[in-house]
Amino acid sequence: xxxxxxxxxxxxxxxxxxxxxxxxxxxxxxxxxxxxxxxxxxxxxxxxxxxxxxxxxxxxxxxxxxxxxxxxxxxxxxxxxxxxxxxxxxxxxxxxxxxxxxxxxxxxxxxxxxxxxxxxxxxxxxxxxxxxxxxxxxxxxxxxxxxxxxxxxxxxxxxxxxxxxxxxxxxxxxxxxxxxxxxxxxxxxxxxxxxxxxxxxx
Amino acid sequence: xxxxxxxxxxxxxxxxxxxxxxxxxxxxxxxxxxxxxxxxxxxxxxxxxxxxxxxxxxxxxxxxxxxxxxxxxxxxxxxxxxxxxxxxxxxxxxxxxxxxxxxxxxxxxxxxxxxxxxxxxxxxxxxxxxxxxxxxxxxxxxxxxxxxxxxxxxxxxxxxxxxxxxxxxxxxxxxxxxxxxxxxxxxxxxxxxxxxxxxxxx
Numbered sequence: 001x002x003x004x005x006x007x008x009x010x011x012x013x014x015x016x017x018x019x020x021x022x023x024x025x026x027x028x029x030x031x032x033x034x035x036x037x038x039x040x041x042x043x044x045x046x047x048x049x050x051x052x053x054x055x056x057x058x059x060x061x062x063x064x065x066x067x068x069x070x071x072x073x074x075x076x077x078x079x080x081x082x083x084x085x086x087x088x089x090x091x092x093x094x095x096x097x098x099x100x101x102x103x104x105x106x107x108x109x110x111x112x113x114x115x116x117x118x119x120x121x122x123x124x125x126x127x128x129x130x131x132x133x134x135x136x137x138x139x140x141x142x143x144x145x146x147x148x149x150x151x152x153x154x155x156x157x158x159x160x161x162x163x164x165x166x167x168x169x170x171x172x173x174x175x176x177x178x179x180x181x182x183x184x185x186x187x188x189x190x191x192x193x194x195x196x197x198x199x200x201x202x
Numbered sequence: 203x204x205x206x207x208x209x210x211x212x213x214x215x216x217x218x219x220x221x222x223x224x225x226x227x228x229x230x231x232x233x234x235x236x237x238x239x240x241x242x243x244x245x246x247x248x249x250x251x252x253x254x255x256x257x258x259x260x261x262x263x264x265x266x267x268x269x270x271x272x273x274x275x276x277x278x279x280x281x282x283x284x285x286x287x288x289x290x291x292x293x294x295x296x297x298x299x300x301x302x303x304x305x306x307x308x309x310x311x312x313x314x315x316x317x318x319x320x321x322x323x324x325x326x327x328x329x330x331x332x333x334x335x336x337x338x339x340x341x342x343x344x345x346x347x348x349x350x351x352x353x354x355x356x357x358x359x360x361x362x363x364x365x366x367x368x369x370x371x372x373x374x375x376x377x378x379x380x381x382x383x384x385x386x387x388x389x390x391x392x393x394x395x396x397x398x399x400x401x402x403x404x
Contacts, residue, residue, distance in 0.1 A: 049335065051335075053299060054257070054338075055256070055297065055298055055299035055338040056299040058297050058298060058353050059298050059299055059305075059353070061353070062352060062353045062354070063351055063352060063353060064297070064348060064351045064352075064353060065351060075299070075335060075336075076302075076304050077302075077304040077305060077308060078304075095257065095260050095266070095297070096257055096260060096261050097255060097257035097258040097261055097277070100278075100279075102278050102279040102280075103261075103279060106279060132334075132335075133251065133253075133277060133334075133335070133337075134277075135335075136256075136257040136338070146266060146348070146351075149265055149266045149267060149348075150264060150265060150266075151260050151261070151263070151264045151265060151266060152264070
């Protein structure tokens with residue numbers, strides 16, 4: 001069997017990619033090498049001013065992190081992506097901003113260090129959208145420990161080939177960034193490619 | 203002694219108000235009647251595209267909720283407001299979106315129910331700014347329980363007259379909304395006025 005059978009696309013390490021989803025389609029994001037965080041955004045294709053919002057989703061789900069069956073909602077409180085399956089341990093993050101040029105300045109990285117916020121901007125530009133403030137992403141496979149109200153960044157616990165499947169609840173553009181963070185342990189020190197699959201039935 | 207000695211202004215129940223702060227000034231927000239949540243936003247007066255961001259602040263503070271000494275930062279990771287004092291128990295929220303017309307639709311309220319998002323828009327309009335997507339607010343005195351990753355909305359634990367003092371780390375516009383939520387227990391069922399004081403030294 002072809003290892004890439006059924007794969008729709010790749011998000012190369014440290015880069016961003018976008019995909020249109022029609023309502024009802026399933027997006028499977030596959031953590032191909034096991035320790036890669038994928039910053040993920042979703043925008044209604046009818047109006048990019050309506051987008052997946054972590055702060056609205058937490059209020060709607062009454063959970064910090066969605067599980068199977070939970071829907072993430074937009075800033076107008078409409079379901080946009082629903083978790084249909086998750087073969088990982090379900091460790092994902094809704095609390096932390098995408099990395100950006102300012103973060104890498106703090107960390108002393110080179111000025112041209114790749115970052116998820118600029119990846120989002122680039123992909124939206126490809127899709128014909130002008131720049132605007134990045135919403136907080138849904139950080140797939142990101143392992144943030146919250147014990148006692150402290151925020152601790154840890155390496156992912158996901159294993160190679162584990163995946164999460166999200167059903168589109170409206171027509172939308174999804175943007176994924178294979179996080180370029182190689183200074184903190186967020187990607188276990190080594191950003192890698194991830195793959196994704198779009199299907200009509202999961 | 204005049205009960206309102208040193209008070210700069212009032213945020214009437216269910217309404218929003220804005221105030222300019224110069225770098226170094228202290229904003230004290232007083233929970234006059236004890237059980238009122240105050241949704242709070244801050245925008246750099248030099249560029250309203252730079253604003254206080256909860257998702258960046260959590261990453262910077264390495265905490266879910268700021269305590270005395272902690273600085274909230276902007277979407278460009280610069281300190282904007284620092285907690286200088288807090289006479290409440292320190293129960294505030296950084297996770298939940300402002301209430302909006304969509305939330306009250308869900309709750310079956312009248313279409314003209316006041317909401318914090320529209321209060322923000324109205325105040326920014328007064329200050330000459332056009333509408334844009336509301337950042338996640340810093341919800342002063344809001345009591346959200348997170349045990350086990352569940353999100354539970356509870357009445358405030360703050361007492362009458364308790365306050366939080368925030369120092370401006372840059373010139374800015376702060377917008378406060380005395381949350382109109384009277385359906386869930388967020389304001390103990392009864393939205394009320396709050397007061398605020400701006401001083402140069404705390």
